[in-house]
Amino acid sequence: MSLLEVIGVTHTYAGSRLFRRAGRQTPVLTGVSLSIEQGMGLGLLGASGAGKSTLGRVILGLERPRQGQVLFQGQDLYRADASTRRQLRRDLQAVFQDYTSSVNPRMTAGQIVGEPLENYERLSARELHRTVGELLERVGLKAEDARKYPHQFSGGQLQRISIARAIALKPKLIVLDEAVSSLDMVNQTNILALLGDLKSIFGLSYLFITHDVKAAYSISDALAVMEKGALIERCGDKDQLFSSPHPVVNKLISSVLSEHPRYRSLASSSNPS
């Protein structure tokens, strides 16, 4: 049994005024199927508007698809009863791009990281304090940072706090949606290394959503590519994707190249490193 199975998911945003005026509904996802095994990192690539974030929200249980199923640990996320859903959600965490709005500015780092623990586990104040300190240290911050507020941290540090919160309950799968895209190169590299370490320590699985081919390549075991709401490529071995790149992949490679000239090796070689 796969950890996650997405089966024939189709979705349309009903509320969009643009679609209503045009008198038609353009599907945002069309028959998307994919699976993620325990301990595996799947990179999901695609240009802006391809439907990646929508698929991420569907997988997280946040956006009920029009058709299709999401099976997490063999259970249908959208048909499970409330208490099963709550248990499934515990093992399914997310880190988003916008770290400034994904943390509450009035909560301390300790409260932010400790919130899932308070929701799901009965820890004494002392145990909670200790666990939060350990989580902060695990992501390269200090236990004392628990007292600080979001405005006292840099972007890279805030994203570490989001990661500490996401791993607090030792989930099975973390959906990372453009989680390093707003960071500078040094922070990107550091966070990707941290995610790689956490994956091997905890046997975590990732869905790593990005438009950045290089970031996806460095963190993933397998890669999938989306275009216009459909999954157009799925490679169990990530190097396969670059041996004869699909035009969409080539376009993504060149868009990354124009942002970062040091990625030139990626375009000229079929085996980026």
Ligand SMILES: Nc1ncnc2c1ncn2[C@@H]1O[C@H](COP(=O)(O)OP(=O)(O)O)[C@@H](O)[C@H]1O
């Ligand atoms: N809440 C929403 N309501 C209506 N349309 C949306 C909504 N979210 C996304 N879309 C549209 O769905 C398409 C896919 O968006 P998204 O899933 O965010 O793609 P990606 O993450 O690949 O950039 C886009 O055309 C976008 O404008």
Ligand SMILES: [Mg+2]
């Ligand atoms: Mg997106």
